[in-house]
Amino acid sequence: MKFKRADRIEVVDMSSGFFGLFYDVNIMSRVGRRLTSFNFVPCLMLEADHSGFLREFVTTDKISPNPTDVLVTDFVLGQKVDDFANDGWWVGRIASKIGETEYLVRFDSTNQDIIYPFANIRVHQDWDVANDVWVHTRN
Structure with missing residues (x-):
């Protein structure tokens, strides 16, 4: 799937202690064939020095479109x-x-x-x- 600037996607964070964490982000730009930069959505995360919103880079194998909505009225044990x-x-x-x-x-x-x-x-x-x-x- 091809993504373009401003697409809303999810990025998986596989860092130590964060396994299984997905962030909702907006694509800012493509950097080469396998690297994409993004801003977090909503842009609540600031750079450590508060100079602007946090912008990170990730390889394209860590991104996906936002998942489809699955309507449920209840969840089951173990789901x-x-x-x-x-x-x-x-x-x-x-x-x-x-x-x-x-x-x-x-x-x-x-x-x-x-x-x-x-x-x-x-x-x-x-x-x-x-x-x-x-x-x-x-x-």
């Missing part, structure tokens, strides 16, 4: 999900339902269980680069 927190989407699994609108989400990468509202959780999907489609993951 792989993404949870929006701290400016990004974190991959976890539903550990339990709490009340009518909250879920306990288990994050294997950090061994944490955190409660989130339904509105902050989406169905996890994987990007199939070969076929340019989003694939629902099996639990």
